Amino acid sequence: MGETNSLLLNIFIYLLAGLLAVPSAKRLGLGPVFGYLFAGILIGPWGLALIRDVQHIDLFSRVATVLLLFLVALQATPARVNRLLNGAIWLGTLQFCLTALVITLVGMLIGHPWHHALVAGLALAISSEAVASHCFNERYPTGSPLTEAGYQLLLTQSMAIVPVFVLLPLLGFGAAITQGSPWPRVIMGLLFLGGFGIFGHLMLRHAFRYVVSIGLDEVFAAFALLLTIGLLLVVRALDLPLELAALLGGLLLIRSEYGSAIRIAMRPFTGLLVGMFFISTGMQIDFAIFIRKPLETFALVALLVFVKAWIVRNILRYSKVPRQQRIWLATVLAQSGELAFVVIALAITYKAIPDKLAAQLVLVVALSMLTTPILLFFAARRDTLPARQQSDTGVVVGEIADSQVIVAGYGRVGCVVAMMLKENGFRAVVIDHSPDRFTALRAAGFVGFYGDATRPDLLDAAGAARAAALVIALDDPEAASDLLKRVRREYPHLTVLARAIGISDEHQLLRDGADRTYGETFETALLIGEDVLELVGLSPLDAQAMAERFRDAALDSQPTATEPRN
Numbered sequence: 001m002g003e004t005n006s007l008l009l010n011i012f013i014y015l016l017a018g019l020l021a022v023p024s025a026k027r028l029g030l031g032p033v034f035g036y037l038f039a040g041i042l043i044g045p046w047g048l049a050l051i052r053d054v055q056h057i058d059l060f061s062r063v064a065t066v067l068l069l070f071l072v073a074l075q076a077t078p079a080r081v082n083r084l085l086n087g088a089i090w091l092g093t094l095q096f097c098l099t100a101l102v103i104t105l106v107g108m109l110i111g112h113p114w115h116h117a118l119v120a121g122l123a124l125a126i127s128s129e130a131v132a133s134h135c136f137n138e139r140y141p142t143g144s145p146l147t148e149a150g151y152q153l154l155l156t157q158s159m160a161i162v163p164v165f166v167l168l169p170l171l172g173f174g175a176a177i178t179q180g181s182p183w184p185r186v187i188m189g190l191l192f193l194g195g196f197g198i199f200g201h202l203m204l205r206h207a208f209r210y211v212v213s214i215g216l217d218e219v220f221a222a223f224a225l226l227l228t229i230g231l232l233l234v235v236r237a238l239d240l241p242l243e244l245a246a247l248l249g250g251l252l253l254i255r256s257e258y259g260s261a262i263r264i265a266m267r268p269f270t271g272l273l274v275g276m277f278f279i280s281t282g283m284q285i286d287f288a289i290f291i292r293k294p295l296e297t298f299a300l301v302a303l304l305v306f307v308k309a310w311i312v313r314n315i316l317r318y319s320k321v322p323r324q325q326r327i328w329l330a331t332v333l334a335q336s337g338e339l340a341f342v343v344i345a346l347a348i349t350y351k352a353i354p355d356k357l358a359a360q361l362v363l364v365v366a367l368s369m370l371t372t373p374i375l376l377f378f379a380a381r382r383d384t385l386p387a388r389q390q391s392d393t394g395v396v397v398g399e400i401a402d403s404q405v406i407v408a409g410y411g412r413v414g415c416v417v418a419m420m421l422k423e424n425g426f427r428a429v430v431i432d433h434s435p436d437r438f439t440a441l442r443a444a445g446f447v448g449f450y451g452d453a454t455r456p457d458l459l460d461a462a463g464a465a466r467a468a469a470l471v472i473a474l475d476d477p478e479a480a481s482d483l484l485k486r487v488r489r490e491y492p493h494l495t496v497l498a499r500a501i502g503i504s505d506e507h508q509l510l511r512d513g514a515d516r517t518y519g520e521t522f523e524t525a526l527l528i529g530e531d532v533l534e535l536v537g538l539s540p541l542d543a544q545a546m547a548e549r550f551r552d553a554a555l556d557s558q559p560t561a562t563e564p565r566n
Helices: 001-026 033-044 054-074 078-086 089-109 116-124 129-139 145-171 174-181 183-214 219-236 240-253 258-284 289-290 294-318 323-332 338-349 356-370 371-381 412-423 434-444 456-460 477-490 503-512 522-535 539-554
Strands: 404-407 428-430 447-450 469-470 495-500 516-519
Touching: 001 033, 001 054, 001 258, 033 129, 033 258, 033 294, 033 356, 054 240, 054 338, 078 089, 078 145, 089 116, 089 145, 089 294, 089 434, 116 145, 116 338, 116 356, 116 495, 129 145, 129 323, 129 371, 129 434, 145 183, 145 240, 145 323, 145 338, 145 477, 183 240, 219 240, 240 469, 258 356, 289 356, 294 356, 323 371, 338 356, 356 371, 356 412, 371 469, 404 412, 412 428, 412 434, 412 503, 428 434, 434 447, 447 503, 456 477, 477 495, 477 516, 495 503, 503 516, 522 539
Parallel strands: 404 428, 404 469, 428 447, 469 495, 495 516
Antiparallel strands: none
């Protein structure tokens, strides 16, 4: 009973720490990964020490690692793998091998044996997909050359850990004395990979079709779970790492005809499961090494980030990523990540590296991840692609759009306005900084520019000098106010119509110079009120008249655009 209560209490602490840390990290402009990592540090031995049971921490870390690798494998969809095989797999392979080689040489130069240095090189060469995905989603549209190149490099690294898992025992020279030759385990791993490939292609497809034909979702879920647990049992019986089974199980499922359904079903849990892994990692970071050797630790982190960024940036010369964006992408991939922690843990199991070096590598990986937000702040100044050099806009590169109306923001309001203009034959240009919305507006056939609407070059390229009107439909009131002030200074001829989120925001926009403002929910509320008046007994004409009077009274209470502007 006591063990059950302790387990429940620890799970409660994990979830509470994540719930408190992630929103705080988000307010600071950091991603959720850093919030979970800080949460683990906070509740671990070097923080408040809320969880001290070493065995429980190890068990939680092992479970979180298996789940993480299963999720990593689910990212290797057939479409992504085919694009990789038909495109830049050689770039990803070159980047991984070069980075591992350089780090290995550096490790040997500072005094480590070659096999210890090689393990460090293989681990540190892998970047964090969790951090990179968050950065991509925040800044660049899906399908852009930058995101495609980034995901291809990350996918190559993820695929590279399969042979690393199988061959890593060969570097366990310390284990050879007590456990015998590692070759039987390596050969068994290679045979298992071969059998896995044959089983996956020949048998699994028919089994899935039969299960799906039953027509019950719970049977489908049970079969997928049965398959994964069966692989775990098989690799356990063969004395292979559970991490390999989790990775191959995910690959087996995602490569099936029903892989997309499995990926969609797992989507609500993905962020939480990844978060649990980073919490467990944060608890295991040994800051005693940092306290004893702070300068050496900082030097190693700086060297790691520099080497990886330099290699990635030079390799990107042979990709389609625009020159201005290569430094930003190289910075995003300059840290080591979650799979590095997994390789280090497995290396400890095989005695391929001593515990002291492993603890130092874990600390270096964690600190390299924490440098990403700082470095991106400076790299962002170099990666802004000038508006006239953007290629996916709908106009010839370098030319100014011939627009009648500019729509800033393609959300729920801007989308409707732009569609109405297009369907009635008017030329609208849309500016949006959301990757998903930019992809949607280009798919809908609009001329569009990606980036912050307050940028002067974007307004100029969108044709603000010749346009008749600007519609501001931004979600951020502060950004809308900044855009309005800039437009009033530089394009005073434009008629500005602005969407307001609330009454105070509406008043502020009018004071800043908007010609007309529109409350986001005001007209909808009037329509509901008009219908309610009809339902309680008024005639349609009387209800409409009362709604008009209410609208007029509300408009009369607003400040006019002729009042002094801030």
